[in-house]
Amino acid sequence: MIMKKKIISTYALTFCLGIVSATAAVTPPNANQVVAPQTSTADEPVWYIMMSSHLSDSDRQNRFLKWDGTNAVTEKFNDGMADDQITDAYRWRLDDTDNDGYIVFVNAANGLQITVPGTANATNNTGLTMTESGSKWEMKLSSATGQSDCADKQYCFDYVDYSGGSAAYLNAMPGANIPSYGITIYEAGVHQASGWFFYEAPKEEEVPTAIRETATTSFYYNAAAQTIFCGQPAHIVIYDITGKTRLEAQNTNQLSIASLPTGIYIANINGKPLKFTK
Numbered sequence: 001m002i003m004k005k006k007i008i009s010t011y012a013l014t015f016c017l018g019i020v021s022a023t024a025a026v027t028p029p030n031a032n033q034v035v036a037p038q039t040s041t042a043d044e045p046v047w048y049i050m051m052s053s054h055l056s057d058s059d060r061q062n063r064f065l066k067w068d069g070t071n072a073v074t075e076k077f078n079d080g081m082a083d084d085q086i087t088d089a090y091r092w093r094l095d096d097t098d099n100d101g102y103i104v105f106v107n108a109a110n111g112l113q114i115t116v117p118g119t120a121n122a123t124n125n126t127g128l129t130m131t132e133s134g135s136k137w138e139m140k141l142s143s144a145t146g147q148s149d150c151a152d153k154q155y156c157f158d159y160v161d162y163s164g165g166s167a168a169y170l171n172a173m174p175g176a177n178i179p180s181y182g183i184t185i186y187e188a189g190v191h192q193a194s195g196w197f198f199y200e201a202p203k204e205e206e207v208p209t210a211i212r213e214t215a216t217t218s219f220y221y222n223a224a225a226q227t228i229f230c231g232q233p234a235h236i237v238i239y240d241i242t243g244k245t246r247l248e249a250q251n252t253n254q255l256s257i258a259s260l261p262t263g264i265y266i267a268n269i270n271g272k273p274l275k276f277t278k
Contacts, residue, residue: 025149025154026054029047034262039096042095046202048200050197053154071182072114072129073230074181075181113130116159116162117129122185127183128185131271149191154192172184228269228274233251237268241266265278
């Protein structure tokens with residue numbers, strides 16, 4: 001899997017009952033793995049694990065957005081998620097279906113999309129649903145809302161078709177009208193509660209087929225040195241998760257990847273793949 005065994009250990013999620021008076025930014029663990037999400041299509045998907053932010057409420061921290069078979073909810077993992085816990089239920093894609101600059105959230109398990117019911121407003125805490133044609137959201141950095149001390153690569157999503165006020169942010173919370181720790185729309189709390197962080201989580205079968213060959217050489221990635229090391233000189237090609245070649249070297253036993261931005265990559269070493277996260 002593309003993430004460390006425990007990618008998230010002291011994270012933050014939740015809902016806020018009013019406008020937050022911020023004193024510090026939410027600090028995600030493994031911050032170098034947090035990415036700026038991009039839109040994608042069903043033909044060329046880019047999948048993410050989504051985690052909402054909260055600074056102080058332990059009950060609302062360490063929660064991942066997932067499809068539970070009935071609803072979109074959040075699930076708490078106090079020690080983070082192991083690779084074998086990350087299934088399609090936790091994978092989400094951002095799709096700009098109409099090329100209008102707004103996104104819908106698509107779940108990998110069923111293709112359904114997050115939808116705001118007609119009865120929901122930004123103060124009554126109504127749970128959101130999943131349908132074949134979802135609601136549209138404006139994606140922007142949390143810092144763009146005017147909240148201070150927002151984290152790097154912390155994003156918020158404002159429900160586009162809301163007519164009841166100035167904002168209706170995608171939020172996660174418990175409540176009588178929401179499945180246990182489900183999601184809703186709310187008018188405030190971007191700093192601590194309506195912000196979201198993204199970690200790339202491609203499916204195994206969507207690793208580019210060009211690097212699914214075999215070879216006979218030992219190799220490994222040293223994260224501290226930001227270098228691929230090989231037991232013998234080899235042909236090394238570094239791909240991003242879309243299959244684009246980012247680096248290449250011939251007849252070498254090491255290759256620095258320090259020049260690459262943070263993200264998920266696949267090294268093709270004499271035809272054998274090695275997935276790693278910078």
